[in-house]
Amino acid sequence: MSVAGTVKVRCPACKAEQDTKLVQSINTRKDPDAKQRLVKGELNVLVCACGKQTQLAANVFFHDPDADYYCQVCPGGDAAMIKAAETFRAVGATGTQRLVPSLNALIEKVKLLDANLQDWAIEMTKVLLLASIGVRDLDRVLLFDTVDRAESVIRWVLFDERGRDPKVVASPLPAYDKLAARTASKPAPSELQIDRVWGTRAVEIMITNQN
Numbered sequence: 212m213s214v215a216g217t218v219k220v221r222c223p224a225c226k227a228e229q230d231t232k233l234v235q236s237i238n239t240r241k242d243p244d245a246k247q248r249l250v251k252g253e254l255n256v257l258v259c260a261c262g263k264q265t266q267l268a269a270n271v272f273f274h275d276p277d278a279d280y281y282c283q284v285c286p287g288g289d290a291a292m293i294k295a296a297e298t299f300r301a302v303g304a305t306g307t308q309r310l311v312p313s314l315n316a317l318i319e320k321v322k323l324l325d326a327n328l329q330d331w332a333i334e335m336t337k338v339l340l341l342a343s344i345g346v347r348d349l350d351r352v353l354l355f356d357t358v359d360r361a362e363s364v365i366r367w368v369l370f371d372e373r374g375r376d377p378k379v380v381a382s383p384l385p386a387y388d389k390l391a392a393r394t395a396s397k398p399a400p401s402e403l404q405i406d407r408v409w410g411t412r413a414v415e416i417m418i419t420n421q422n
């Protein structure tokens with residue numbers, strides 16, 4: 212069962228205060244429905260009568276026991292991340308452990324888990340893909356969308372420099388597979404934040420070692 216409660220939230224558009232259901236823990240085996248709503252972007256969203264939809268910033272703990280996978284959403288910056296990392300260590304959980312700053316980042320992680328793709332090789336793929344299509348800003352918003360194994364491509368959603376105007380781009384799946392096979396790049400169990408910063412560093416190390 213998911214841990215859920217009700218919180219009072221003020222709509223940022225019309226300022227009306229209202230009760231909203233907030234889910235802070237998801238166990239995919241006990242609550243597959245919460246996971247489905249998460250992936251569809253329907254979880255922890257304030258849908259106001261005025262039409263405005265707002266994603267709530269909250270700590271959310273995600274556990275997929277079948278994949279032995281844990282992910283904690285910690286909005287609130289580095290201090291929150293450090294505290295969450297300490298909690299992981301104190302609990303002594305085994306399996307894959309991740310920390311992400313937002314619910315959207317968790318959604319991407321869960322989509323990757325469902326697609327049976329390694330997040331670390333995906334982050335490296337993103338950096339190489341941006342470079343290959345001439346995007347100099349390696350922080351550009353680029354999100355995993357789907358993997359098409361029949362066409363042998365990964366599809367992504369690329370946003371412009373202002374984080375708008377999403378476009379679908381594709382990259383060859385074999386390029387990802389090559390990275391995923393690089394055990395030298397694989398993060399240590401203690402590396403919990405596998406994000407663009409991590410991916411950029413991993414690609415730099417890979418290139419340095421090739422030269």
Ligand SMILES: [Zn+2]
Nearest residue numbers: 222225259261
């Ligand atoms: Zn409103």
